[in-house]
Amino acid sequence: MRNKSCPQCNEVGSEVDHIAVDSIVKAEVNDDGYLVCLNEDCKVVYFNELNSYDISDLTVQVYFKSASDEECPICYCSDLTRKEIKEAVAKGYETIGQIREYTGKKSTGNCKTKNPLGKCCHKIFQNEINKYKNSKKSK
Numbered sequence: 137m138r139n140k141s142c143p144q145c146n147e148v149g150s151e152v153d154h155i156a157v158d159s160i161v162k163a164e165v166n167d168d169g170y171l172v173c174l175n176e177d178c179k180v181v182y183f184n185e186l187n188s189y190d191i192s193d194l195t196v197q198v199y200f201k202s203a204s205d206e207e208c209p210i211c212y213c214s215d216l217t218r219k220e221i222k223e224a225v226a227k228g229y230e231t232i233g234q235i236r237e238y239t240g241k242k243s244t245g246n247c248k249t250k251n252p253l254g255k256c257c258h259k260i261f262q263n264e265i266n267k268y269k270n271s272k273k274s275k
């Protein structure tokens with residue numbers, strides 16, 4: 137693929153596994169490779185030289201396009217939201233394992249098809265925990 141910039145905002149996109157695009161976009165997608173635009177202010181999510189799909193074309197809410205929405209899922213395979221992580225951290229649960237235990241939302245191993253980036257939510261999950269831990273400390 138020659139052009140790696142988002143057709144909307146011109147930011148350089150990241151590689152994304154086709155299996156995620158295929159399962160998250162409502163329409164049938166062709167077999168070409170797609171990139172993902174991580175710019176929060178841009179509505180385009182997946183694109184290549186021929187097509188682009190924006191947030192309204194998807195079956196899930198995209199966490200990196202809605203950083204301030206607490207109802208947005210962070211772990212897509214167990215439907216665990218940002219708000220649930222925030223509440224668990226406020227109660228003193230500070231690891232992914234503890235939070236999964238507390239919420240009863242266990243990983244189902246479907247990250248590759250359900251997470252908009254097509255990869256495990258582990259790192260994002262940890263980032264969210266750190267964010268709420270830090271905001272707790274600064275109070």
Ligand SMILES: [Zn+2]
Pocket residue numbers: 142143144145146147173174175178179180
């Ligand atoms: Zn963009």
